[in-house]
Amino acid sequence: MPYARTDDRARIYYEEHGEGTPLVLAYGIGGNAKMWDVNVPGLASRHRLILWEPRGHARSDAPSDPAKYSFHRWVLDLKAVLDHLGIRRAHVGGLSLGAGIATRFALRFPGRVRSLVVTNSSSATGLPLAWQNIVMRARSIEITLTQGMDAMAEFAMAANPNVSERLALDPGAKAELYEEYRRLTPIGYANSLRALLAMDHITDQLGRLRMPVLLIGGDRDPSLEPMTVMHRKIRGSKLVVLSPASHFANRDQPEVWNRTVLEFLARCDRRRPR
Numbered sequence: 001m002p003y004a005r006t007d008d009r010a011r012i013y014y015e016e017h018g019e020g021t022p023l024v025l026a027y028g029i030g031g032n033a034k035m036w037d038v039n040v041p042g043l044a045s046r047h048r049l050i051l052w053e054p055r056g057h058a059r060s061d062a063p064s065d066p067a068k069y070s071f072h073r074w075v076l077d078l079k080a081v082l083d084h085l086g087i088r089r090a091h092v093g094g095l096s097l098g099a100g101i102a103t104r105f106a107l108r109f110p111g112r113v114r115s116l117v118v119t120n121s122s123s124a125t126g127l128p129l130a131w132q133n134i135v136m137r138a139r140s141i142e143i144t145l146t147q148g149m150d151a152m153a154e155f156a157m158a159a160n161p162n163v164s165e166r167l168a169l170d171p172g173a174k175a176e177l178y179e180e181y182r183r184l185t186p187i188g189y190a191n192s193l194r195a196l197l198a199m200d201h202i203t204d205q206l207g208r209l210r211m212p213v214l215l216i217g218g219d220r221d222p223s224l225e226p227m228t229v230m231h232r233k234i235r236g237s238k239l240v241v242l243s244p245a246s247h248f249a250n251r252d253q254p255e256v257w258n259r260t261v262l263e264f265l266a267r268c269d270r271r272r273p274r
Contacts, residue, residue, distance in 0.1 A: 001059060004052075004077075004084035008068065012077050013059035014052040014085075018044025021114065021269050022087050024078070025051055028096030028120070028162075028247070029192055032058035032183050035095075039250055042258035047091070047265065052081050054101060055188070056195075062188025069195040071123075074101040075108055082112065091265055093117025093214075095250060096162075096223070097196065099124040107205055115268040116209065117261060118230065119216040120247045125226040125233075126202030136160060137197055141190045152189070153181040162247035165220045169244055169252055206233035212271075213237040214264040216257065218245030238264065 003011040015033055017040050027035045033051035036043075043049045053060040054074045063069070078101055082090060091114045092102045100123025106113045118124045129137075136159055144152045156163045157177060166173055181189075213234050217224040219241055231239040240260050245252040 022090035026094040026098030038254040056192035122226040165246035218249040
């Protein structure tokens with residue numbers, strides 16, 4: 001399997017599909033590269049698509065030390081992937097946590113970002129978490145470390161509105177959610193949740209972003225309201241709301257999601273030289 005190595009020696013998994021202007025994506029907390037499977041053929045038909053898994057997720061390393069996890073570290077994980085592949089500039093983005101990482105990367109390394117694609121993400125907005133979310137995430141850490149990943153999957157389906165809305169739209173997604181959580185190590189997921197709870201609040205910095213920004217939300221996604229804040233903060237950003245769609249809009253509406261992203265990237269590439 002292909003890996004990039006970070007400055008602290010962590011191995012970061014990535015995979016490549018297709019050719020063209022690079023598009024680099026990561027999934028949400030607990031997710032993995034397979035969660036893009038419904039999008040890969042369309043995206044890879046026009047772009048060099050790089051899917052990567054932040055530390056603590058699936059095939060990437062999952063250090064046991066919580067201090068080795070933060071949005072700052074995840075940003076450096078993304079930089080390590082780009083450096084390893086020799087990519088100077090790319091379209092970067094992701095879903096939920098992945099978009100939160102991409103947004104912070106764009107703030108720190110704007111010269112390396114052709115455009116920013118944010119889908120279904122409150123962490124990209126950087127607002128403080130609601131107390132209900134904090135309680136749910138803290139309970140998730142406890143369940144993960146004491147009962148394991150199947151129990152965590154069951155708790156997420158019952159208590160996490162991001163997940164329950166996905167199941168309301170597609171009850172058959174239950175099997176894929178179990179598979180998603182079973183790809184995680186308990187310590188990697190718990191430490192990733194700890195980093196999410198310690199998220200830096202970047203809302204007031206969003207106005208600094210000058211590259212084209214696409215925001216995709218779902219009409220049934222709790223992250224939609226924070227994304228409207230992000231839309232107001234970033235001059236010239238485009239917000240598209242898919243319906244019906246949950247926090248997993250790329251899976252709920254894959255054809256519309258792909259078309260929205262590809263049309264946006266095509267406009268960006270016409271304006272900006274490769």
